[in-house]
Amino acid sequence: MTNERWHDDACPRCFIGRLDVKRAAFISVHQQQLVVLPNAIAYICDICGYQEFDDSAVKALSDWLLDNQVSDPLPLKRKPRGKAHKSQS
Numbered sequence: 001m002t003n004e005r006w007h008d009d010a011c012p013r014c015f016i017g018r019l020d021v022k023r024a025a026f027i028s029v030h031q032q033q034l035v036v037l038p039n040a041i042a043y044i045c046d047i048c049g050y051q052e053f054d055d056s057a058v059k060a061l062s063d064w065l066l067d068n069q070v071s072d073p074l075p076l077k078r079k080p081r082g083k084a085h086k087s088q089s
C-alpha cells in the first residue's frame, strides 16, 4: 500500500473531514465523449463529500483510451427510449 498517504490526509476543501477510501463513478469527457468509470477508487470526505480519485485508476483509464484510440462514438445501436406502444400499420 504505497498510496496510504492519500486517505490519511485531512480534506483539502473543508479541513475538517477525513478522506475515506470508497468507490464512486469517475466521469470525464474524452474527445467529446462521456467516459464513465463506474467503480473507481475514490477518496471521499466524510464531512463535505469532496472527492478525489486514485491516480492509478485515472491513469489506467487514460492509458486505455490512448491505447484503443477511442475517437469514434461507441457503436451503440439502441433505439431511443420512448413510447413504443404504437402498433405497426
Ligand SMILES: [Zn+2]
Binding pocket: 011, 012, 013, 014, 015, 016, 017, 018, 045, 046, 047, 048, 049, 050
Ligand atoms: Zn471535506
